Amino acid sequence: MLYIIEDTINGILMGSIYGLTAMGLTIIFGVLKVINFAHGSMLMVGMYVTYWAVTLTGINPYLAIVIVAPVMFFFGYYLQDIVIKPIFIAEKNVREPITVIIVTTGIWYILDNLTLLIFGPQYRSLADNPWRSKMLEFGDLFISVPKLYGCIIAIVTAAAIYWFFQKTSMGRAIRATSMDREAASLQGINQYKIYNLAFGIGSATAGIAAVTLVPFNNVFPTVGVLFDIKGFIIVVLGGLGSIGGALVGGIIVGLIESVGPQFMTATWTEAIVYGLFLVVLFVKPSGLFGQKHDW
Amino acid sequence: MSVFRKLAVPALAATLIAGSAWAENVKIGNIIPLSGPSATVGQQGKNAREMAIEEINAAGGIKSLGGAKLELVFADSESKPEKGVAEAERLINTEKVNVLTGCWNSAVTYPTTAVAERYGIPFVVPVSVSDKITDQGFKTVFRIAAKDSWWTRDQFSFLKDMQEEFGTKVEKIAFVYENGDWGKGFAGQWKELAEKGGYQVVLDEPYPSTATDLSPVVQKIKRSRADVLMLVSNAADAILLTNTLAEYKVNLKAIIASGGGHADPSFLKAAGKSAQYLFDIVEWETDVNKPGAKEANEKYNAKYGQNLTGEAVDAYVAMYVLKDALERAASLDPAKIREALAATNLSDGPGMIVGYDSIKFDATGQNENASLVMVQVNDTGKGLERITIWPKSARRAGYTPVFPMPEK
Structure with a gap:
């Protein structure tokens, strides 16, 4: 019985970190109406920024957030401004900017391969990292400390972003653009500026997720791919554009992955996650917390 | 002075002519991936062959053939089976090679050995692990490295030897493996071996x-309460x-x-300290306790800037196996070389730096004595490193393996 409790806790902790990795994806989709295929790569870039920030300055890996989040914000902001915006402008009369999706796929490949060229294929992890194998032990019940921290950071981040979107005027401008970009433009909101902002926030969220992952994971050029597909499933499960939904979607995936293997082989849990993904698409295409209205 | 020169030149020319008439070079055709996805391994194979040939020629070549020198002819397979086949035809018909070696990629070696068999040219396979290469009933194929199915065989032989050496009984085994072809293939063989071994x-x-x-x-x-965990994993x-x-x-x-x-x-x-005491299986490790291994590795490192790898060692040893066979064949007739290869029983001398004790081919052409090497990850004061522990004859001098692992 104890192990089921242990697995459930592990699933919730790991799942909320999955939710955090997917949160940027859902923010960017909510505003730009574009699936950002480069999201995993942005997570990877965030992990490298975290790794080097900690390795070079020796600061606490969790304090690295104050470096990583701003760096990743500007990275996302200018990536959208310089690379993606021109495509948006070229396609402004098209309702579904498909070319942008292709561009984000291109960014994914460029980032992954550039990292491979610069840093090589090595697996890196923080040297002398006190968090790596830190466990809370209650008798036979083990709880991973870095995962617990990750879960707390995920909840705080989700709450902060929610507050920002609801309570600040900039947040309202972003929401207005997400609901109707033409109408928002008519109200004097600069649509492309908002896109830059949303991309920046999404990217910064990926950076925060990266900070939670680095203390107990390896950093390597294709690490983003592992979280990428999971991220897509999570946001569809939780509802595209919904921040709370991403968190809940993440926890559902985390629970399946963690509790499932106690009843079957680990390979099967992957199939169950994909199966659930299909079921949601059939039964409730807008996801658990998605808005019904047409994007 | 001029008289001396007049005398010396014809004399030198005479010896040269006599020498070449006597000692025709032995041409060894090597089909290996020198470009494409496996180019790194191919290059290692090329370096190792060149180093071995240099040593053999410097030591006087093949004495029974009047000091004939070995000459390497390389062909690039690009890891493509059709390229390997075409190059084999070219090397045999145009270059007139006496023997062939290659091709590292099992998928290339498999069809390419068929060409050599057709022409009756001996084909030495330093390393291509696929079992089926020596299961074709060919007369001309000789493989030096252990085949695929021997990896799991050696893991279990190792486990048995360790239990005897340290008097610890192992009953329960857990298999955990990546769910691809590789992992599943290993697990299938493990199951049979575990049943046979009574685990x-x-x-x-x-x-x-x-x-x-x-x-x-x-x-x-953890819940399975296994004594031993066997793993097949990719890097991450x-x-x-x-x-x-x-x-x-x-x-x-x-583990x-x-x-x-x-x-x-x-x-x-x-992985750092978490990896301490782990056992791993490899083809070869730089610290194997065999005469000449350390020197060969130092020489190779000085020449090419990297350590010898299992693949390189197999290629290096292959040249010495050929030298030994040519010496006994005393002829360049392919049939005679094949016979000499089949009768190989090489256990010492330069070049024998593999982890096992001797090279001897069975009826299928497989080196029946080939085995893999087991290492243990441990820290002997210089940080974590891989230390050769099995076969026992190759164990690093002065090291006692840690088995069972200390309790946590």
Whole structure:
């Protein structure tokens, strides 16, 4: 019985970190109406920024957030401004900017391969990292400390972003653009500026997720791919554009992955996650917390 | 002075003519991947062959052939089977090579050996692991390295030897492996070997290599109360598993890995102390306790800037196997060379730096004495390193393996 409790806790902790990795994806989709295929790569870039920030300055890996989040914000902001915006402008009369999706796929490949060229294929992890194998032990019940921290950071981040979107005027401008970009433009909101902002926030969220992952994971050029597909499933499960939904979607995936293997082989849990993904698409295409209205 | 020169020149010319008439060079055709995806390994094979040939020629070549020198002819397979076949035809018909070697990629070696068989040209395979290469009933194929199915065989022989040496009994085994072809292939063989060895399999768990969290799998290992855990992992998951096993304080008598991710150069660095006492299987390790191994590795490193690898050692040894056979054949007739190769029983002399004791080919052309090498990850004061421990004759001098692992 104890192990089921242990697995459930592990699933919730790991799942909320999955939710955090997917949160940027859902923010960017909510505003730009574009699936950002480069999201995993942005997570990877965030992990490298975290790794080097900690390795070079020796600061606490969790304090690295104050470096990583701003760096990743500007990275996302200018990536959208310089690379993606021109495509948006070229396609402004098209309702579904498909070319942008292709561009984000291109960014994914460029980032992954550039990292491979610069840093090589090595697996890196923080040297002398006190968090790596830190466990809370209650008798036979083990709880991973870095995962617990990750879960707390995920909840705080989700709450902060929610507050920002609801309570600040900039947040309202972003929401207005997400609901109707033409109408928002008519109200004097600069649509492309908002896109830059949303991309920046999404990217910064990926950076925060990266900070939670680095203390107990390896950093390597294709690490983003592992979280990428999971991220897509999570946001569809939780509802595209919904921040709370991403968190809940993440926890559902985390629970399946963690509790499932106690009843079957680990390979099967992957199939169950994909199966659930299909079921949601059939039964409730807008996801658990998605808005019904047409994007 | 001029008189001396007048005399010397014809004399020198005479010896040269006599020499070449006597000692025709032995042409060795080598089909290896020098470009394409396996180019790195191909280059290692080329370097190792060149180093061996240099040594053999400097020591006087093939004495029974009047000091004939060995000459290498390289052809690039690009890791493509059709390219390998075409190059074999070219080397045999145009270059008139006396023997062939290659091709590293099993998929290339398999059809290429058929060409050599057709022409009756002996084909030495330093390393291509696929079992079927020596299962074709060919007369001209000779493989030096251990074949695929021997990796698992040696893991179990190792386990048996360790139990005897240290007097610790192992009953329950857990299998945890990546769910691809490689992992499943190993697990299938493990199951048969475990049954034969009288072990109880308490866990048989494939997992996706792309997993981002392996704690559920580790929990299952913990609950299975296995004595020994056997693993097949790629790089990222090998690191993740090793760390998670340490986090959950899983007590095992031994963890036996299957190369791959556990042999990845970044594994030791990324897994750190969690990897201590792990056993891994490899083709060859730089510290094998064999005469000449250290010197050969130092020479190779000085020449090419990297350590010898299992692949390079097999290629290096292949040249000495050929030299030994040519010496006994005393002829360039392919049939005679084949016969000499078939009668090979090489156990010492320069070049014998493999982890096992001798090279002897069975009826299928497989080196029946080939075995793999087991290493243990441990720290003997110079940081974590891979230390050769099995076969016992190749064990690093002065090292006692740690078995069972200390309790956590």
